[in-house]
Amino acid sequence: xxxxxxxxxxxxxxxxxxxKIECRSLDFQATTMFWYRQFPKxxxxxxxxxxxxxxxxxxxxxxxxxxxxxxxxxxLSTLTVTSAHPEDSSFYICSAQTRASxxxxxxxxxxxxxx
Amino acid sequence: xxxxxxxQTEISVVEKEDVTLDCVYETRDTTYYLFWYKQPxxxxxxxxxxxxxxxxxxxxxxxxxxxxxxxxxxFNFTITASQVVDSAVYFCxxxxxVAGNKLTFGGGTRVLVKP
Numbered sequence: 001x002x003x004x005x006x007x008x009x010x011x012x013x014x015x016x017x018x019x020k021i022e023c024r025s026l027d028f029q030a031t032t033m034f035w036y037r038q039f040p041k042x043x044x045x046x047x048x049x050x051x052x053x054x055x056x057x058x059x060x061x062x063x064x065x066x067x068x069x070x071x072x073x074x075x076l077s078t079l080t081v082t083s084a085h086p087e088d089s090s091f092y093i094c095s096a097q098t099r100a101s102x103x104x105x106x107x108x109x110x111x112x113x114x115x
Numbered sequence: 116x117x118x119x120x121x122x123q124t125e126i127s128v129v130e131k132e133d134v135t136l137d138c139v140y141e142t143r144d145t146t147y148y149l150f151w152y153k154q155p156x157x158x159x160x161x162x163x164x165x166x167x168x169x170x171x172x173x174x175x176x177x178x179x180x181x182x183x184x185x186x187x188x189x190f191n192f193t194i195t196a197s198q199v200v201d202s203a204v205y206f207c208x209x210x211x212x213v214a215g216n217k218l219t220f221g222g223g224t225r226v227l228v229k230p
Contacts (some may be wrong), residue, residue, distance in 0.1 A: 034217055043206065044160075044220045091158055095218070104150075104210075104218055106160040 002028045004096045006107025013084055013114055021079045021110045023094035029074035030096035034104070035067075038091040047092075050077050084114040117142045119209050119221035127227045128197050136192045136224045138207035144168075146212040149190045151181065154204045154223070163205075166190065167212070197228045 003026040013019050023033060032051050036044040048064075050056040050071035058064045066088075068080040077096075081088055093109040118141040128134045140149065151163040164174065166183055174181045178195045194201050204225045208218040 043222045044218075046217050046219075049217060093158075093160065097216075103165060104162075106152075106162075109158045109160075111158065 002026075002096075002105045004030075004094065004105045004107040006094055006110055008110060009108055010111045011113070013112070015085055015114055016083055018080055018082045019084055019112060021081075021092055021094075021112075023077045023079070023096065023107050025075045025096045025105070028096075028098055028105075030077070031074065031099040032097045033071055033077040034095045034097075035069060035077075035079050036093050036095070038093065038109075040091075044093065047079075081112065084112070086114045088112065089114045117144075117147075117209050117211070117219040119207050119219055121207055121221035121224050123224045124222065125225040125227065127229065129229050130199060131196050134194050134197050134201075134226060134228075136194075136205050136207070136226070138190045138192065138221055140188050140190065140207070140209045140221075142188075142209060142211075144211055148210045148212065149183070150208040150210070150218065151190075151192050152206045152208065154206060156203070160206070163192075194226070197226075199228050199230055202226060202228045 005024045007022045035047045037047050038044045046059050047062045048056045048058045050069045052071050052074050056069035071077040091111050094107045095104040120139045147168045149166045153161040171183050180193045182191045204223045206223045207221040210216045210218045
């Protein structure tokens with residue numbers, strides 16, 4: 001299957017700082033990328049959908065000014081958590097899909113801890 | 116709106132026992148995809164199966180088997196002769212048939228296999 005690389009796998013940051021998470025499709029072009037968030041012992045909830053070259057579509061309740069998503073190329077999407085607070089501590093995971101397929105290829109996930 | 120329900124939050128079995136995970140879904144679409152993923156303690160999502168709604172044949176892959184019943188909107192997953200390495204959280208998910216569409220996840224079932 002296709003490979004999606006997500007970096008970093010773990011990050012600890014101070015409250016008030018910003019953190020950038022990268023999601024790269026290594027061997028295919030991802031026209032659509034999705035960002036999910038998973039709180040401890042809970043399910044994955046979609047945060048936003050990004051299509052290459054256009055603005056991301058955010059799910060209801062997700063602050064677009066806080067979670068900045070950039071999908072500038074067909075192989076890279078980034079999620080920046082701005083002014084992070086302890087309640088943003090969570091597991092963030094991306095998935096990438098091609099235009100032709102409904103198979104979702106997931107990154108390894110990023111565990112964010114805000115102290 | 117789409118919805119996936121995994122009624123069992125946690126199942127504990129002894130090694131070599133069989134375990135069946137239930138998944139019930141709701142969708143207004145006539146065509147759709149169903150998925151199962153495994154999430155070990157490390158956090159990454161491991162793809163297990165994708166099934167489109169046209170194909171109601173049951174599937175077996177090694178110790179894993181899936182029972183798709185469109186009439187009852189269920190897509191159950193059985194692990195035969197469970198092993199300790201099967202301990203993980205298992206998610207059932209649903210997506211529309213449109214290419215590049217998001218996944219709606221169930222709440223997940225935590226499986227604990229004791230030696």
